[in-house]
Amino acid sequence: MKRKLRMGMVGGGQGAFIGDVHRRAARLNGDIELVAGVFGTNVEKSRQCGAELFVDPARVYPNYEAMIAGELALPADKRIDFVSVVTPNLMHYPISNAFLKAGFHVLCEKPIAMSAADAEALGKTQQASGKFFALMHNYTGYPMIKQAKKLIADGVLGELRKINVEYSLGWLAAPNAGKQAVWRVDPKQAGISGCMADIGTHAEQLIHYLSGLRITAVSADLASFIPGRELDDDGSVLLRFNSGARGVIFASEVSTGEENNFIIKIYGSKAALEWHQQSPEDLIIRSNDAPMLVYRRGWPGTGEEAQKVSHLPAGHPEGFLEAFAAIYRAFADAIHADLNGDQPVLDFPGIQDGIDEMRFLEAIVANSAGDAKWTAL
Known part of the structure; x- marks a missing residue:
């Protein structure tokens, strides 16, 4: 049986539209659970957001560097499987780059970076890491x-x-x-x-x-x-x-x-x-x-x-959230296939989309x- 994947999030704090969309979409298929995060640059507000989301206070971190260190300190069967990056554009590249280097799969909001050079650099990091990277262009879902x-x-x-x-x-x-x-x-x-x-x-x-x-x-x-x-x-x-x-x-x-x-x-x-x-x-x-x-x-x-x-x-309308959920589902399926030693199907936007x-x-x-x-x- 497939277990639930453990998801972390950076960004998406109180009042953030797209972060809330990501969380709802990730839950829709029932195979992803939010277990850790940094929900903003204001540490106290981030903790409040984590409490509202029922995240263990010990896993609501002050910044993404602390989150990487904290998760790597946990046993492999407890730490996050992937991180969702939903910050303003400025932080997409450094956060994604750091988590890939630390050995975590990454799903990131678009655009991928602040420059084509950084996007290409992230592509090299992703290739070296062997981890999956998804770029949230939800309309493909x-x-x-x-x-x-x-x-x-x-x-x-x-x-x-x-x-x-x-x-x-x-x-x-x-x-x-x-x-x-x-x-x-x-x-x-x-x-x-x-x-x-x-x-x-x-x-x-x-x-x-x-x-x-x-x-x-x-x-x-x-x-x-x-x-x-x-x-x-x-x-x-x-x-x-x-x-x-x-x-x-x-x-x-x-x-x-x-x-x-x-x-x-x-x-x-x-x-x-x-x-x-x-x-x-x-x-x-x-x-x-x-x-x-x-x-x-x-x-x-x-x-x-x-x-x-x-x-x-048919007749029961689907839309925006379900399209996001389709990307999360494809990303989760790839991670599950990798965990099981199977060949993954990468049916989601990725690094090359971000470079382009x-x-x-x-x-x-x-x-x-x-x-x-x-x-x-």
């Missing part, structure tokens, strides 16, 4: 995204020609958007980009995940509409792919009134597909010579890949700030 990937791989769309992605939010339209906004617009904590690092990377990664295509050049226009804001809160990027296909990413966090409007459209020589995150149960297929077709999660006609990450029968996203961010920031028409990746 949706059943209908799995279905879309399979249809593209099967040639249903034909030769891919055009990929359009929109990711519109409105939550940063005001100057004071709350605690979660503070670090995302601070270059010391978020890095070289704001909006594009926060949500544009989801678009970039999902394009590659679905199509298999590589972005070879970008032409970008990044902007910050709020006076005094140092990082972009809006951006448009033209894309060229290694196949000759073209594309565009429009990402904005100042699109007033928008919720989480993430849409991807992929056009091929035979057909096109369309998926909306706000109605994720549907995958739309269009062509010039047949009626529009809609795949629905849980219904006959969906493939094994989509069915594997479905939790409920940092190269993408550096290219679009440089292009937007410079005079070049196109910047090669």
Whole structure:
């Protein structure tokens, strides 16, 4: 029988949106238990958070270095199996790097680092460690995204020609958007980009995940509409792919009134597909010579890949948390396989996705700030 995996967490303290999402998602499949953590830089608040989460006070550590030392001091059958890193961007690389070097598997929020150089360095650490690394691009966990990937791989769309992605939010339209906004617009904590690092990377990664295509050049226009804001809160990027296909990413966090409007459209020589995150149960297929077709999660006609990450029968809506849980489940399955001496299936975003996203961010920031028409990746 599989035992529960022991999870640690760095970040995700009181009032942290994404940390709470990670904890809920990790619990959903019933095979992961949170047993240790550093839930913020304020030691007292971190302890309070640990108490609320029923974590042993002795395993609520003052910092991640103490957590590594404390866990390594425990017997192997007590220490954590992996750590989930849900801090602001600034700490993703050093924390992930330290835990990998200490012999722990790592699941980390995106973006992977503050620079492509650090992302590449982390890749070398991960390879040397032999441990698994997952990057939380949760949209790859949706059943209908799995279905879309399979249809593209099967040639249903034909030769891919055009990929359009929109990711519109409105939550940063005001100057004071709350605690979660503070670090995302601070270059010391978020890095070289704001909006594009926060949500544009989801678009970039999902394009590659679905199509298999590589972005070879970008032409970008990044902007910050709020006076005094140092990082972009809006951006448009033209894309060229290694196949000759073209594309565009429009990402904005100042699109007033928008919720989480993430849409991807992929056009091929035979057909096109369309998926909306706000109605994720549907995958739309269009062509010039047949009626529009809609795949629905849980219904006959969906493939094994989509069915594997479905939790409920059709008609019982699934969404954001379940997509996160699909990544945790795949990551946990890989760790269980490794523990049992079996060959793991790495069905989750990883190091290379993180390296690619940092190269993408550096290219679009440089292009937007410079005079070049196109910047090669």
